[in-house]
Amino acid sequence: MxxxxxxxxxxxxxxxxxxxxxxxxxxxxxxxxxxxxxxxxxxxxxxxxxxxxxxxxxxxxxxxxxxxxxxxxxxxxxxxxxxxxxxxxxxxxxxxxxxxxxxxxxxxxxxxxxxxxxxxxxxxxxxxxxxxxxxxxxxxxxxxxxxxxxxxxxxxxxxxxxxxxxxxxxxxxxxxxxxxxxxxxxxxxxxxxxxxxxxxxxxxGSKKPEIADEKFNELALEFRKNISERGGILRKYGTPLAIRNLSKYGDIPIKNWQLGDWEGLEKINEIANLSILRKPIACYGCPVGCGRDIEIKEGVYKVEGAGPEYETLAAFGSSCLNANLESIVKCNDICNRYGLDTISAGSTVAFAIECFEKGLISKEELGFELTWGNHEAIVKLTELMANNEGFGKILNDGTKIASKKIKGSENFAVHVKGMEIPMHDPRAFYSMGLEYATANRGASHLEGTPFKVALGSLMPELGINEIVDRFETSGKGRITALTQNVNAVSNSTIMCVFVRDYISASDFTKLLNYATGFDYTVSELLKIGDRIYNVKRVFNILCGITEKDDNLPPRSLEPTKEGGNAGKVPDMKSMLKEYYEFRGWKNGVPTKERLKELDLEYLIPKVYI
Ligand code: SF4
CATH class of the missing domain: 3.60.9.10 (Aldehyde ferredoxin oxidoreductase, N-terminal domain)
Known part of the structure; x- marks a missing residue:
């Protein structure tokens, strides 16, 4: 069983x-x-x-x-x-x-x-x-x-x-x-x-997964109780809480990643979001419930249903200098209904506003003025993108493709390998720069979460046993790779990364063993995470990725003048060097020895033709 x-x-x-x-x-x-x-x-x-x-x-x-x-x-x-x-x-x-x-x-x-x-x-x-x-x-x-x-x-x-x-x-x-x-x-x-x-x-369906060992349910219950207690603040405020918690570090994108601080954050933070909350929503089996069920009853942006998460608030809010919460909720609703990624869509709107400001897009082309914080224009452009109409057609494949069509705009397109970077600034947490540069799906905030280590989330059993300063370069290669390996495991089991941190590695291993009947050890799971990460990397190499692609966009390497990340830019070269060494990659490619260590001999002929 x-x-x-x-x-x-x-x-x-x-x-x-x-x-x-x-x-x-x-x-x-x-x-x-x-x-x-x-x-x-x-x-x-x-x-x-x-x-x-x-x-x-x-x-x-x-x-x-x-x-x-x-x-x-x-x-x-x-x-x-x-x-x-x-x-x-x-x-x-x-x-x-x-x-x-x-x-x-x-x-x-x-x-x-x-x-x-x-x-x-x-x-x-x-x-x-x-x-x-x-x-x-x-x-x-x-x-x-x-x-x-x-x-x-x-x-x-x-x-x-x-x-x-x-x-x-x-x-x-x-x-x-x-x-x-x-x-x-x-x-x-x-x-x-x-x-x-x-x-x-x-x-x-009408079945239930069986479990290999009855002790599973007892342990699961214990974890649920613990997570329920510790997750109270996330249940109350949802992920919008991150605006307050992270903006002090300069972590939130402002004006398409040009600024490090902005007074408008107060208008879109967790307290502002409480004013539209009907109730928290939980995924199946989640004792936290960070999802938001909201309602805006009055005004031009009447919406009810799923409310915006942190990433969406930052993408359509601070990154567009838009302090109108209702309009962000509206953009979220448009994206949900039409099926657009809010991170990429909001980032693309911010990119377009900068293009407009710099004279690369005209009012005639757009049909309206697209200025910073102009919430009507932001909603209008989101609708055009979602509907595949007008100038929306130029933008709705994301910033990289749009920047090829809008001459002179490449430096405003903030993406890695073609995917818009999520709402954590690599100048606020250097490890996130390395995470974005090396994540297999392009800029990702879920493949690894190394910034949490700088905030005190340690994993002693996995060798992450001390806080490393967010602006420190040394050690970030190892920490980033380790958290990527850990997340590769939880994203395979699949447990939400928001709560996984509440469970120790050995307890998590025990839970997985009780479920599957396998006898994993912590180190075997870590090796599996490493294996998974390397398989994806090899796939990317077969798709044409080289070490040159492991980098940040120019905007992420320009310092801001204000806020918690003022004057800071990550030293990508040093961090990448340490990262590759830790991973056993030469010039961004897993060595034959590394592939063998990870039981991936079958990939050697694919990589080394
Ligand atoms: S599973 Fe994760 S995303 Fe879903 S409600 Fe729980 S904490 Fe939030």
Whole structure:
């Protein structure tokens, strides 16, 4: 017995063939599940030169061994593919209830292949699996799609993951959405779904994952109680709390990363957000509930439903010098409905405002004035991008592509490997510069979270036992790689990274062993995290990534004059040198010896042709 369902469903949308595959224990032990198992499947099945929007690309929806169990905060799933935004490894995580429901239907993961001729959706009800016509919901936004499918299937218990119009139009910053406002946002994987004409997946199941050892439930309960107590502040304020907690370090982007401080933060912080809160929302099995259910009853921006998270508040707020909270909520709502990644979309709006300010975009081209803090214009531009209309069409594949179309704007496009950097400033926490430069999906705040070490979140069992100053260069290579390895494990199990820090490495290992029946040790799990990280890196190398791509955009290397990061820029060269040495990479490429140590001999012929 184990918490795996021992079934991966392979769905070929070109010929409508659906096949069950049973992942063997050796594979599961070595790659766990989630993004780890996806890394092995993708390196085996997708070529480096595959067109991300072609029928040869594959799209994986993966759960993990903790998903759907009584472990805390396990309501997760991950979408993996070759990203159309970056042309490299693509990975986007989401919470809610969709992931656990896949497990309840007896499924660990889905692999979509090929491409349907006409819009379809996949209906899963335990063993009954059908590819169904989605013509009637093509063109609908994600909220309407979810409602329509539940109504059509006659049961609100179906959980739905779907794309909106952005994914249908294959916009490269489009997301996969589930549970009315939860997003697998990054890397443009909604566009891959759109390219396959796959509008949605609706799933309902009646099973429960089994566990290998009864002690699992007792331990899980203990963790839930502990996390519930410690997570009270996150439940009360949600992730908007980060605005207050992190802005003092100069961590939040302001005016497209040009400033280190801004008085408008008060208007969009956690207290401001409390004024629109109806109730906290929790993902399946989460004792915290950092999600926000909000309502704006009055004014031009009436919205009810999912409220913005920290990343969205920063992207459409401070980065655009926009202190109008209601308009940020509106932009969040537009992105959720149309299925756009709020980080990339908000960053692209900030980029466009700077282009307008510098005279690279005119009022005539846009149809309106696009100035800093002009909330009407910010909402209008977000609508144009989401609707794929007007000047929105120039912008809605993200900043890198837009900067190629808008002459002279390259330095305002703040991305790594084509993906907009998330809302933590690498000049405030140098380790985040290294994280962005080396993360496999391009600038990522989830592949590693090394900035937390500077804030006191230590992992003594993993060798992270002292706080290293946020502006220190030495030691950051090791810390960044270690936290990336740790997150590769939790993102494979899959447990939310917000709560994972509350559990020690040995307790986490025990929990996983009780669930799976394996006998992992802490060091074996760390090695697995390292393995997963290296598999993704090799995939990126096959896609053409070299050490030259491991860097920050020019804007992140210009100092600000004010705030908690004034005058600071990370020394990328020194940090990268230490990072590569720690990883066992030569010129950014894992050595043969390193690949052997990680039991990745099979990759040697791929890397060393
Ligand atoms: S902490 Fe927040 S994102 Fe994480 S599982 Fe809980 S509700 Fe979901």
């Amino acid at each position: 184990s918490s795996y369902m021992k079934k991966i469903l392979r769905i070929n949308l070109s010929n409508n063939k659906i096949k069950d595959e049973i992942p063997d224990d050796k594979l599961l032990r070595a790659y766990i599940g989630g993004c780890g198992l996806a890394s092995k499947l993708i390196i085996d099945e997708i070529q480096g030169n595959t067109n991300p929007l072609g029928k040869e690309n594959k799209l994986l929806f993966m759960t993990g061994p903790l998903v759907g169990t009584t472990a805390p905060s396990n309501g997760r799933y991950v979408v993996c593919s070759k990203s159309p935004l970056t042309n490299i490894w693509g990975e986007a995580h989401s919470g809610g209830r969709f992931g656990p429901e896949l497990k309840f239907a007896g499924i660990d993961g889905l692999i979509f292949e090929g491409k349907a001729n006409n819009p379809v959706y996949l209906k899963i009800e335990d063993e009954s699996i059908e590819i169904k016509d989605a013509y009637h919901i093509w063109g609908q936004d994600t909220y309407k799609t979810e409602k329509a499918l539940k109504s059509e299937l006659g049961d609100k218990k179906f959980k739905v993951a779907c794309i909106g119009q952005a994914g249908e139009n294959m916009l490269k910053i489009s997301s996969v959405m589930n549970d009315m406002g939860r997003a697998a946002g990054r890397c443009g994987l909604g566009a891959v779904m759109g390219s396959k004409k796959l509008k949605a997946i609706a799933v309902k």
